[in-house]
Amino acid sequence: MTIKGVKLLPPKVTVSEALILYQKVAKIKSTIGQLNSELNHSLFNEDILQILSLKESVQSTRIEGTQVTFADMIDQATLKKKSKEVIEVQNYREALSLGVEMINEGNPISSRLIKQIHRVLMSNETRGTTASAGEFRKVQNFLGPDNKIENAVYIPVPANEIGNYMTNLEYYINSENHTSFEVNEDEELYCLDEKTDPLIKTAIIHAQFESIHPFLDGNGRLGRILIVLACMQDKLINSPVFFISEELEKERIRYYNRLNGVRGENPNWFDWIDFFLSASQRMADNLLEKLDNIDTLAKRGIQKINKNNSLINSVWLYTFRSPFCTAKEAANALEIAVPTARKYLKVLADLKLLEEDNSQQRNKLYVNYDLINIIG
Structure with a gap:
């Protein structure tokens, strides 16, 4: 009807x-x-x-x-x-x-x-x-x-x-x-x-x-x-x-x-x-749990980086705003040089905190899959 x-x-x-x-x-x-x-x-x-x-x-x-x-x-x-x-x-x-x-x-x-x-x-x-x-x-x-x-x-x-x-x-x-x-x-x-x-x-x-x-x-x-x-x-x-x-x-x-x-x-x-x-x-219940897990992930990453270097920490935390990004995007957002952003993104990938898209030679994508999995 x-x-x-x-x-x-x-x-x-x-x-x-x-x-x-x-x-x-x-x-x-x-x-x-x-x-x-x-x-x-x-x-x-x-x-x-x-x-x-x-x-x-x-x-x-x-x-x-x-x-x-x-x-x-x-x-x-x-x-x-x-x-x-x-x-x-x-x-x-x-x-x-x-x-x-x-x-x-x-x-x-x-x-x-x-x-x-x-x-x-x-x-x-x-x-x-x-x-x-x-x-x-x-x-x-x-x-x-x-x-x-x-x-x-x-x-x-x-x-x-x-x-x-x-x-x-x-x-x-x-x-x-x-x-x-x-x-x-x-x-x-x-x-x-x-x-x-x-x-x-x-x-x-x-x-x-x-x-x-x-x-x-x-x-x-x-x-x-x-x-x-x-x-x-x-x-x-x-x-x-x-x-x-x-x-x-x-x-x-x-x-x-x-x-x-x-x-x-x-x-x-x-x-x-x-x-x-x-x-x-x-x-609301799910979001509270996600916020707690995100906080834990961020702190665990900073411990793994284990460097008194605010710049690489900033690059790591930037991926919580943009979980898939290129060196150019990170550089523009953080107002740093592209080679510097690329270097630190590569370090984060080597530490298994990010995943690097090796299928691309230029304009490589770096992905924070752990964050994406938390978000669901």
Whole structure:
């Protein structure tokens, strides 16, 4: 059966369901507090954010059906002509970076910001409809197994209603009341209004954006970027690390089923939010473990280098920001001579800390596989 449209925000759940959700939130927030603390005291904060954002970019595009992997990003790192799937990952990373920058500059999440991010996401002739990059759709779209609307699983709101729905969403995101918000008059229901917990709000924001489906293409990827930006705007996290795409990709069918459940005349918001919170808990637990393992790897490498030489240590730690790099890239990033970067990368390869691509004579690639294995 085809589901049509989505109700305006805010959503409602039963009082007992709300209690379950808030109990889950309390546990997740404790883990997120640990994450914030770990990142605040980590020597590799910025470096780890770089590699985690690449991981998120790969995973988010995989949800959309691409087969691109970390290995592909490594293999094509030095190529001038990259595959469209790799370009799609690069676009995602650049769009995410732009969004984070705009939030850090104090810009609220708005239709204007969303359109700017979408323009970057759909640039460079990537897969999908790029002609209308940065513009809300002007025609009806639908989600389904083929290109026939009669077989659609879901038909989003009509194009002429996108403006109203996005205004409703924008006010909700920014915790401002709006005339479109329905007043809760049922005592048996609990309204998850614009003042609700930031993590629950983030789940709602993502699902509502996906359900409005305001662009012809790229909605899923942009919706997952919004998860990170909403968490940052609401100060839930201090750094852009709320990368949940890996957990969503693991349960892709469940993810789409729960999203579809919030649509139509009888939305089931509890199942979606509950699913999102469980995925968030797994993500936070895994990230804490990864941060600890990354810290151990970095310290073990410095012990193995065993030199009171800050330059080679800097080259080693640079590979935590860019786990596959050339001597030229390392030299440019660290502002040192290319021969110096090459010498130290070679030393690190001889120590088995990096892997050197011996198939190339020039512009050799050096890979920090141990880090890549930790990141997953």
